[in-house]
Amino acid sequence: MADVKWTDEQLLAINEKGKNILVAAAAGSGKTAVLVERIINKVINEGVDIDKILVVTFTNAAASEMRERILDAIYSKIEENPDDTNMQKQLSLINKASICTIHSFCLDVIRNNFYELDISANFRVADTSEIEMIKQEVIEDIFEEKYIDNNKDFLELVDIYTGYRDDEPLKELILKIYRYIRKCTISR
Ligand SMILES: Nc1ncnc2c1ncn2[C@@H]1O[C@H](COP(=O)(O)OP(=O)(O)O)[C@@H](O)[C@H]1O
Ligand SMILES: [Mg+2]
Numbered sequence: 001m002a003d004v005k006w007t008d009e010q011l012l013a014i015n016e017k018g019k020n021i022l023v024a025a026a027a028g029s030g031k032t033a034v035l036v037e038r039i040i041n042k043v044i045n046e047g048v049d050i051d052k053i054l055v056v057t058f059t060n061a062a063a064s065e066m067r068e069r070i071l072d073a074i075y076s077k078i079e080e081n082p083d084d085t086n087m088q089k090q091l092s093l094i095n096k097a098s099i100c101t102i103h104s105f106c107l108d109v110i111r112n113n114f115y116e117l118d119i120s121a122n123f124r125v126a127d128t129s130e131i132e133m134i135k136q137e138v139i140e141d142i143f144e145e146k147y148i149d150n151n152k153d154f155l156e157l158v159d160i161y162t163g164y165r166d167d168e169p170l171k172e173l174i175l176k177i178y179r180y181i182r183k184c185t186i187s188r
Helices: 008-015 031-045 060-080 085-096 102-112 128-149 152-161 168-181
Strands: 054-057 098-101
Touching: 008 031, 031 060, 031 085, 054 060, 054 102, 060 085, 060 098, 098 102, 128 152, 128 168, 152 168
Parallel strands: 054 098
Antiparallel strands: none
């Protein structure tokens, strides 16, 4: 965006340094443009390579847009000055730049450090229905264990919270508390 006349607020958001900043403005008002300009300025003025900057978004679409627009900005710098070796270098680095969703970034961190976490190298992310099934299995197993143990406190709890021969309400209550603790909405 070489010939854009930035507003004062945009300039502030582009040039502010050394602190966290939050930019909130209406759709189409130029937030992404500001972000792209901040990144390009870092590359040009501070000699930071594009693959040393982490750019995270919430959606895949936003990540693709971000990558596209950074690429466009690099191309227009090269157009302005075809001998700009720094920009040519950025062009070759952009493919391995971390411009992605927060989820895929976290997944990468886990994948690259699985051994620190004591999990298998070929772990994968479960889908929602798998997670529900695993939760059910775990709670069934725990109840089974506690019944076999004849744990007094547990049996008392079952007695208070369940109907005749049906401990489902207690299991559901435990899962509800679990969801609440994880700050998810409690379903009904
Ligand atoms: N100061 C400006 N002058 C002219 N056009 C601008 C300016 N700032 C942003 N734009 C343009 O407005 C459009 C929307 O900007 P964008 O960054 O996508 O907005 P947002 O991310 O806030 O939805 C883009 O085409 C962008 O190039
Ligand atoms: Mg945007």
